[in-house]
Amino acid sequence: MAYAAVLSLMETLKQILDADDQQHLLDHKKHQFESLLGKACSLQDFLEDSWQTSSEAVQSLEQRIREAAYTGDDLIMSRMSRTEGFLWQVKFMLQTLISAFWPDQDLEKVIEEIDSIMKEVMEFKDGGGVKDSRPRNSLTAGPSTQAARVADTMVGFDDDLVQLKDRLIGQQSKLQIIPIVGMGGIGKTTLAKNTYQDPFVVYHFDIRAWVTVSQEYCLREILLCLLDCTTKGLTNEMHEEGDEELCIRLYKSLKGRRYLVVIDDVWTTKAWDDIKMLFPDDSSGSRIVLTTRLSNIAAYVNSCNPHHQMRFLNDDESWKLLQEKACVEENYLELEKFGKEIAENCRVLPLTIAVIGGVLSKHDKTQDIWEHIAKNVSSFVTSNDEQCLRILSLSYNYxxxxxxxxxxxxxxxxxxxxxxxxxxxxxxxxxxxxxxxxxxxxxxxxxxxxxxxxxxxxxxxxxxxxxxxxxxxxxxxxxxxxxxxxxxKEKFLCVTKVTANTSLNVTNGGRRLIIYENSVKGHDASASLIRANNDTLKSASAVRSFIVQVVLIQHHQYLAYTTNGKLPSSISVLRNLQTLIVHQMIMSFLFKLPPEIWEMPQLRHICFTECALPDLCCGQIEGAVFIFPGRLETLQLSGISCFTEDNCRRVENVKKLGIKYDHASARGQWERYSLNNLGQLHELENLKCLFGGQDYLMLLTSPRKLPPPMLTFPPNLKKLTLSGCLLPWEDMTHIGSLPKLEVLKLHRNAFSGDVWEPIEGEFLRLKYLKLHHMDLAEWRADETHFPSLQHLILKICRLKEIPSGIGEIPTLELIQLDDCYISTVTSAIHLKEEQQSLGNDGLKLFINYSTVTESTKKLISRA
CATH class of the missing domain: 1.10.10.10 (Winged helix-like DNA-binding domain superfamily/Winged helix DNA-binding domain)
Known part of the structure; x- marks a missing residue:
């Protein structure tokens, strides 16, 4: 993975050259680092220009570039670490990995290797490059080849076949281009073949032609393939003609005739540009079907009409296809259990099912064999069908x-x-x-x-x-x-499973080591190192103070872990840290972030549970210069955070803010936390503000109600989620007047009161409205109050009915009801029926119930 290695090296060099507090590392090496950065940029340009070339010379260069860049990156990065406080733990882990993967090399040797590589790159460029040595994919013409003569087994795509046939033989007289799009192995070519060979389609068109293009194509071969279909066969004269003469001959062979051309496996827009002028449009109902894995190509060749998107098979369809491929008759009932398990493990991809079906057809039909294959589907696919792997690898290679x-x-x-x-x-x-x-x-x-x-x-x-x-x-x-x-293969990553009693094996040289227990199905994502739990840490001989999950990036840019203690103040020595995620094991334990958090200028994303934002006055460090993290974009906190004016200034560029108050100590003291200052966050686009917890909910039922919090909202807010605020509905005008608000989610007791009467001229851009567990009984609204609304979600609400005027909103696409009153369901059904009578068939209505009575079932059936 040479490109990623070069990018990583460049990032390390830029950090050192740009950081004021890293200048002591430069000394006399500044010129050396600047020169190395320039060479890395040149290597990056070379890799970008040569990505479609797979010659041995280029592959050898890429491997050398990757090893040199990774080694240099690690040597420089190890010198950047400052072994003090919290950071020694980080450095210990990283150096453990580095020493396991790479021997200690001097940076001078790395630079010499890069200079040698640069010399070869220049020779490569001066020599005009190395021509691509990959064998070209063979092109197949329609009726003259087995590929187009015999249609593959097609199960589960009957509706797709009908839809495609309708588009082929429809009344539209102008030439239509119909792209079929989907991942490799999903059945695009199979669908095209079955449609191509359908008797009614054969009868409808005067002439048909099939050509497979693939990644590497030759225009001359495409022309000859198509001519082989549109004429009575290729002649010696055709073989001797030039490309221009063949283009004219093909155009004339199609002129005035109703034709169907299938262009299979297209990878580039250039391939389409090279041939699109060959197909005349005589308004005779001609059609071109094009299959591709790339949605952008489908949009390029046909931007006016929708393309046909392939879907995965469902479980029943997968089992039926497996039966056909494995030659299993319906009376083999004892195999059905394992057969369905095999089909499910094939992940509803026709290509995989076909491969496994072929394996099963060659074995005795016994439960033991089928059970064994059901547990080892992936290995059987890998070992039994090189074509399957080749088809999937094409997407990566391109x-x-x-x-x-x-x-x-x-x-x-x-x-x-x-x-x-x-x-x-x-x-x-x-x-x-x-x-x-x-x-x-x-x-x-x-x-x-x-x-x-x-x-x-x-x-x-x-x-x-x-x-x-x-x-x-x-x-x-x-x-x-x-x-x-x-x-x-690229030494990019290594996944290993360990238990408490096994040792860690890192001998394969993978750049990224992902470690998790066999018993653990999911784990936190990582780039450099993952620790699944404390036992795994012990087996890896790593730092014991990291309790559950550790994720570290080599440049100290991303850190996520779970702890049962406070965040140490020495966290601030991680000068390059961009993302900090800390999960608190003991959820009832609340701590404040150390004030040193303000000294980390690169922080962009902070996500914590059970902690509070530090205020400058609560623990100012002597002699410290506090830098507000101007790049901070995400801040998620749970606890008693105080948004003073000083704190708001430090996070004034935040775009996403999540705060939660759920402790008894917060009751009735909203003014202490200065939530009215949130309006100063002018860059804020997404705000989630939750009030609750068990103590809070108990207070709601007590005679003494909590006063509503004092909230103000910034003007650029696009998404707002509120819960437990107990705001009066009259305050909704502050939200409705937000000029950019598109999404509003109101959860349990966000507002208090029985009646909501919006004001015309507000909510002009609101597209999504959700009311969840609200006591609202009457909603006096119509189409003028929510002119842009698209989705309305009501869940566990006391609302008696949906105002009929809501149905007249021209943009409304969906109404979803979850466990609402029967009267609400009835009003929604009437609303939809009224819109249908007016010719509006685009409104969708979804009704979900955890418990459903017979009368409710009848109502739902009407929807």
């Missing part, structure tokens, strides 16, 4: 260098792990995987990288947030295996 480390990093997460995007991005940033872009934050760059991986169907979206942004993602198990395999 990734540009800047995306490869981000993709391989998905291997640090276990199977079926739902990855929070916010955490993933913080880790990518801390790892130094991201190339800075002018006018964009690193988090914005990371989101672009993630979206690119999603568009390539390598990463799956699991959840979207209320604002429509991607909240969590995951990766298919087969692609996870690909990450681990390529990660080991």
């Amino acid at each position: 990734l540009p260098h800047h995306l490869r480390p981000c993709f391989l990093y998905m291997g640090v997460f276990p199977e079926d792990y739902e990855i929070r995007v916010s955490k993933l991005i913080k880790l990518w940033v801390a790892e130094g995987f991201l190339k800075p872009i002018i006018s964009q934050s690193l988090e914005e760059v990371a989101m672009k990288y993630l979206q690119d991986l999603i568009d390539r169907n390598l990463v799956l979206i699991r959840q979207r947030g209320s604002n429509g942004m991607i909240k969590s993602c995951s990766i298919h198990d087969l692609l996870l295996d690909l990450c681990l395999r390529e990660g080991r």
